[in-house]
Amino acid sequence: MHIRNLLFLLFACLCYQKASAQSTGSCAESHMRAVQRQAAATPEHQRLMNQYNMTFYKLDLQLERNSTYIAGNVTLAAEVRDSPLTVFAFELHPNFQIDSVLVNGTRETVISRNAGDVAVELSSSVNTGAPVSAIIYYKGTAPTGAGAAIGNGFSTATDPNWGNSVTWSLSQPYAAYEWWPTKQVLTDKADSVHVFVTTSAENKVGSNGLLTRVADVPNNRRRFEWKSHYPIAYYLVSVAVSDYAEYLISANPEGAAASVPILNYVYSGGALDFYREEIDRTAPFLEYFSELFTLYPFHEEKYGHSMAPMGGGMEHQTMTTQSTFTFTLTAHELAHQWFGDHVTCATWQDIWLNEGFASYAEYLALQRYSPTDAGTWMQQAHAFALQRPSGSLRVRDTTSVSRIFDYRLTYKKAAAVVHMLRFEVDNDALFFEALRNYMRQYGGGTAYTADLQRVFEETTNMDLNYFFDQWYNGEGYPIFNVEWNQEGNRLLIVNRQTTSSTSTPFFRTDLQYLIRTATGTTTVRVTQDEPLEQHLLEVEGTITAVEVDPQNWVLNTALPAQQNPALEVPALEEVVLYPNPTPSSIQIDNLSFGPTAAIIYNTAGQIVKRLPLKETMRVTMDVSDLSAGYYILQLSNNRQHYRARFIKVGGR
Numbered sequence: 001m002h003i004r005n006l007l008f009l010l011f012a013c014l015c016y017q018k019a020s021a022q023s024t025g026s027c028a029e030s031h032m033r034a035v036q037r038q039a040a041a042t043p044e045h046q047r048l049m050n051q052y053n054m055t056f057y058k059l060d061l062q063l064e065r066n067s068t069y070i071a072g073n074v075t076l077a078a079e080v081r082d083s084p085l086t087v088f089a090f091e092l093h094p095n096f097q098i099d100s101v102l103v104n105g106t107r108e109t110v111i112s113r114n115a116g117d118v119a120v121e122l123s124s125s126v127n128t129g130a131p132v133s134a135i136i137y138y139k140g141t142a143p144t145g146a147g148a149a150i151g152n153g154f155s156t157a158t159d160p161n162w163g164n165s166v167t168w169s170l171s172q173p174y175a176a177y178e179w180w181p182t183k184q185v186l187t188d189k190a191d192s193v194h195v196f197v198t199t200s201a202e203n204k205v206g207s208n209g210l211l212t213r214v215a216d217v218p219n220n221r222r223r224f225e226w227k228s229h230y231p232i233a234y235y236l237v238s239v240a241v242s243d244y245a246e247y248l249i250s251a252n253p254e255g256a257a258a259s260v261p262i263l264n265y266v267y268s269g270g271a272l273d274f275y276r277e278e279i280d281r282t283a284p285f286l287e288y289f290s291e292l293f294t295l296y297p298f299h300e301e302k303y304g305h306s307m308a309p310m311g312g313g314m315e316h317q318t319m320t321t322q323s324t325f326t327f328t329l330t331a332h333e334l335a336h337q338w339f340g341d342h343v344t345c346a347t348w349q350d351i352w353l354n355e356g357f358a359s360y361a362e363y364l365a366l367q368r369y370s371p372t373d374a375g376t377w378m379q380q381a382h383a384f385a386l387q388r389p390s391g392s393l394r395v396r397d398t399t400s401v402s403r404i405f406d407y408r409l410t411y412k413k414a415a416a417v418v419h420m421l422r423f424e425v426d427n428d429a430l431f432f433e434a435l436r437n438y439m440r441q442y443g444g445g446t447a448y449t450a451d452l453q454r455v456f457e458e459t460t461n462m463d464l465n466y467f468f469d470q471w472y473n474g475e476g477y478p479i480f481n482v483e484w485n486q487e488g489n490r491l492l493i494v495n496r497q498t499t500s501s502t503s504t505p506f507f508r509t510d511l512q513y514l515i516r517t518a519t520g521t522t523t524v525r526v527t528q529d530e531p532l533e534q535h536l537l538e539v540e541g542t543i544t545a546v547e548v549d550p551q552n553w554v555l556n557t558a559l560p561a562q563q564n565p566a567l568e569v570p571a572l573e574e575v576v577l578y579p580n581p582t583p584s585s586i587q588i589d590n591l592s593f594g595p596t597a598a599i600i601y602n603t604a605g606q607i608v609k610r611l612p613l614k615e616t617m618r619v620t621m622d623v624s625d626l627s628a629g630y631y632i633l634q635l636s637n638n639r640q641h642y643r644a645r646f647i648k649v650g651g652r
Contacts, residue, residue, distance in 0.1 A: 001149055001172060001355065001405070002313045002332045041091055041184070045117040048089035049183050052078035052132060054190040057237060059180055062198045063205070065241045066165040068156050070096070071139040072198075074181045077190075078132050084125040088134050091116045091177035091184055093153075096140035103134045116177050136181040143178055149405050150310050153178025159309040159323075164267040166242040168308035168321055171235040173348055173404055182234045187346050187446050189231040197239055198223040204244040206265045206306030206319050208237060228318060230298055231444040233344045238316035240265065240306035245272050251283040253290035256299045260286065263304035263319070271307065278325035279305070281369075285334050288368055289361065292432055293335075294439040297342035303334065315358070317341045327370070328362040328377075335361030338439060346446035348398040351405070352472075353452060356393070356414025357435075363415065378419065378552045385413035385555055389500035390475045393417060394449070416555040417471045423553040424467055424510065425460050426607040434459035466508050476501030478509065478528075480558035484546045485567035491515065491543060492569040493535045493561075495528060500557070506531050512605045513561075514550040517541035523550065523605035524632060526641070536570060537643050577633070581647035584624040588635065591617045591642060595635035603630050623648055 041049065054076065061072035076090060088103055093116055101108050101120050110121035126132045142154035153175030156167040169179055176182045195207040201220045209228025217223050244265035251260045262282050266272045272279075286303060290296050296303065304319040313322040313329050315336030322333060339361075340354035359381070366374040388408045395410070397403050404410065425431045434456045438447070441455060453468045481496040493513060499505060508529060515522045519541050526535050546561040576589045594615025600623070602608050608626060613619060619635060626648045635642040 001315060001336070002329050002358075002411075041089075041117050042114070045089055045091075045114075045119070046185075048087050048119060049091075049185060050081070050188075051083065051085055052080050052088075054078050054183055054188050055131070056192055056194075057182075057190045057232075057234075058194040058196070059237070059239075060196040060198075061180075061239070063167055063239065063241050064199055065167050065203050065243065066156055066158075067167065068142040068144075068152075068154050069140070070142060070154070070179060073135055073137045076134045076136070076181065076183065080126050080128050080130050080132055082128060084127055085132060086122055086125045088120045088122060088132065090118050090134070090136070090181050092118050092136070092138065092181040093143055093178045095143045095178075096138045099137040099139065101134060101136050104132060118181070138181065147178065147401065148175035149173060149401060150312055150314065155308075155310070157309045159267060159307075162267040162269060162271050164242055164269065164271075164307075166240065166308045168240040168306070168310065169238050169316075170310060170314050170321065171237065172314065173235060173351075173398075173401060176234045176237065180237070182237075184234050186233060186344060186348070189233050189344070189445065191231055192227075192229045193232050193237055194228075195226040195237065195239060196223055197226075197241065199241055202243050203241050204246065204265055206238075206240040206244070206263075206304065206321075208232065208317050208319060209301050211263075228298075228301060230301070230317070232317050233341075233446075236315070236317040236341055236344075238306075238314075238319065238321060240308050240319075240321055242307070243268050244306070245269075247272050247276070247279065249280060249283055251286040251296070251303075253287045253296050253299065255290070255295045260296055260299050261302045261304075262286070263302050265304070265306040267307050275325040278327065278330060281327060281330055282334060284369070285331050285365055288365070289335060289338065292364065292435070293338045294436050294443070297337060297439075297443060303337065315340055327365070331362050331365040332358045342444065343439060343442045344446045346448045346451075348404050349395045350447075350449050351395060351410055352393040352414035352417070353447060353449060355405070355410045356418050359411045359415035360418040363419070375552070378416075381412045381415050382552060382555055384408045384411075385416050386477065386500075386557060388413060389477075390503065391501075392475045392503075393472045413555065420471065420509070420554055421456070421464075421467065424464070425456070425462065426510075427460070430460050470504055470507050474501075474504035474507075476504055477555045477557070478507040480511075480548055480556055482546065482548050482558060482561035483564040483567060484543070484561055485564055485569050486539070486543045487569040489538055489540065490569050490572055491537045491539045491546075492567055493526075493537070493546065494564075494567060495533045495535075495548075497528060497531045497533070509554055511554060512549055512551060514547040515539060515543060516545040516547070517543055522603060524643070525601050525605040525607070526634070526643075527636070529638060535641060535643070536572065538572060538645065575642060575644070577644050577646060581649045582623065583648075583650040585620060585622050586633070586646055587621075588619045588633075588642070588644075589617075591619070591635070593617075593637060593640040593642075595619065595640075595642065596637045597635070599634045599636075600626070601632045601634070603632075 056077035058075035108120050112119045148170045149172045158165045197205040201222050205224035207226035212227050213225040215223045245268045247264040249262045298318045306321050308321050310323050313333040315333045320333040335358040339357035345353045422431045438455045476499050479498045484493045510527050512525050548558045595613050600609040
């Protein structure tokens with residue numbers, strides 16, 4: 001989901017929007033007010049609902065484009081879990097009148113309601129493992145309490161720019177019950193869904209899956225019959241009703257048996273001509289994300305958009321609802337089809353797994369299609385994230401909708417953390433393979449942050465516990481105070497780290513320094529293991545400046561690094577590295593400590609080789625697999641470092 005706040009636009013617009021001749025775009029922001037909604041049904045009602053597992057939803061509703069009145073029926077099909085089922089429980093807002101409930105064909109009359117909790121006593125119990133099907137007939141006008149992430153669970157409005165009336169749903173996080181009877185439990189996805197909507201003949205209805213039939217019904221009305229066979233979370237079931245114009249394009253991702261249709265329901269009366277160029281970006285985005293993340297998860301059905309004046313976008317499965325079309329908004333919502341729809345966060349505490357990766361996909365799309373804008377995007381993402389000096393990605397208060405969707409934490413800081421994870425892995429092939437493994441293992445289901453961590457650790461063979469502890473559970477970000485001094489060919493860098501929040505007193509992180517001399521620049525990468533870290537480097541030429549984190553890999557604040565002539569630069573150790581240049585191997589003698597790890601960087605600061613070492617004062621390393629060129633070798637243990645340059649000659 002991507003949220004706009006129009007009031008914020010009047011003052012400042014820091015977030016990046018791709019401008020074009022056809023679209024002015026708009027900024028994304030979180031709610032200005034706090035919205036409270038109980039995160040789940042009462043504990044007892046939760047227990048009752050957890051006595052069954054959902055298998056199928058069918059919504060059969062009567063809707064219009066200018067009203068939030070709903071009449072119809074919903075089928076909840078499930079399988080009984082551990083004990084015989086005597087009560088069938090679900091959620092439905094008290095605004096709606098329940099006319100009748102049929103469970104396994106029997107009309108049940110003992111129905112109790114407590115706010116949104118509904119419990120139906122069964123005439124006869126249903127055995128463990130047996131199917132149960134409840135059909136709820138209901139009617140009423142949807143509430144207007146603004147309990148959803150953007151507005152209400154079910155809304156109607158007239159677009160102020162185009163004049164079209166639209167009725168649409170937005171159930172995230174707890175607002176599905178505001179328009180249909182449901183079980184609002186993230187970890188219980190239905191295996192499939194049907195959404196049938198009867199409406200006036202001039203309307204079209206957008207929803208999940210494939211439009212299998214449009215049937216004429218009496219009184220100049222039509223029934224749109226949408227069907228999807230993919231697993232789906234309750235909040236991703238959707239409807240959008242208006243007198244839409246239809247615009248169909250297609251994408252051809254590698255691995256798909258056929259083209260993927262991209263069905264767009266756009267306001268009639270000129271909106272299509274206005275937005276066509278931005279809508280057309282969807283196909284290359286879908287093809288590119290399929291390369292990065294695995295084949296588009298719903299390729300056997302479709303992707304698409306339904307327009308609604310909602311102030312942003314909502315990633316309804318296979319058919320996103322959007323108020324406008326801009327580069328980053330379209331990329332963001334499409335990426336949710338992988339991160340959020342195919343793999344859904346198992347708890348709202350882990351919403352960053354949805355929003356952080358979808359936000360980062362904006363950056364990835366810019367890197368691919370508008371690379372000069374990608375750096376600006378990341379700078380501005382950091383600027384937003386730095387506005388939250390405390391607060392973690394982990395949402396501890398899941399009753400607060402505004403906290404769940406805190407734009408600075410859940411979107412921008414989360415995207416920065418994904419970027420830092422990529423930097424920590426320092427191998428794009430492994431980073432994206434880990435994302436694909438995450439999709440393969442949890443696709444069609446739900447995942448926790450611990451699941452993502454485990455997949456990354458298994459894929460990269462790295463211990464990332466410290467990373468997730470400080471960036472997911474921890475709060476704030478590091479603050480770097482860097483001084484440096486040069487004597488001859490020796491550069492001393494001193495970095496004193498504090499943090500923005502006492503809850504996380506230190507961030508262990510790799511960090512890049514750009515060293516400028518009169519003749520050129522060199523980027524070095526070092527690890528900050530302690531709050532006060534000193535790095536002694538061998539350099540060539542007179543240094544004019546040292547820049548901290550020049551490529552914005554690490555979320556941090558730092559004043560410009562200053563030269564301090566009072567810093568005493570120690571002598572370089574009498575360490576011997578030979579042969580240099582070398583065609584195949586190097587040896588390092590006379591070390592004053594026993595290193596436990598060796599890392600080799602190229603001149604761009606990227607890790608090209610990493611291996612563990614035994615604690616010995618003499619190290620021999622095979623570098624025959626490296627391409628010819630200049631390299632920096634770093635030997636280290638927990639507290640001491642040795643760095644030196646060497647030249648690799650000859651081929652691999």
